[in-house]
Amino acid sequence: xxxxxxxxxxxxxxxxxxxxxxxxxxxxxxxxxxxxxxxxxxxxxxxxxxxxxxxxxxxxxxxxxxxxxxxxxxxxxxxxxxxxxxxxxxxxxxxx
Numbered sequence: 001x002x003x004x005x006x007x008x009x010x011x012x013x014x015x016x017x018x019x020x021x022x023x024x025x026x027x028x029x030x031x032x033x034x035x036x037x038x039x040x041x042x043x044x045x046x047x048x049x050x051x052x053x054x055x056x057x058x059x060x061x062x063x064x065x066x067x068x069x070x071x072x073x074x075x076x077x078x079x080x081x082x083x084x085x086x087x088x089x090x091x092x093x094x095x096x
Contacts, residue, residue: 008088015081022064046089053086
């Protein structure tokens with residue numbers, strides 16, 4: 001397992017915890033499934049992860065809470081981790 005893959009798994013683990021903490025169960029399961037595949041060197045985990053992004057109702061649209069002011073820190077962390085996961089996964093895909 002290469003350094004980018006290890007970095008991606010670490011980001012996905014942080015995302016998993018954040019999603020759990022904010023009751024985003026469907027997306028948490030999606031991230032967990034991607035992470036399991038990637039950990040077992042199954043490239044489909046990269047494609048599965050990237051398929052969560054884009055389009056209406058996608059992972060890219062997720063925002064925690066109805067009161068955005070109360071969830072600023074969590075949403076900032078979500079944005080950072082979500083972007084990082086996407087960028088690393090795309091980098092790994094380009095190397096394939």
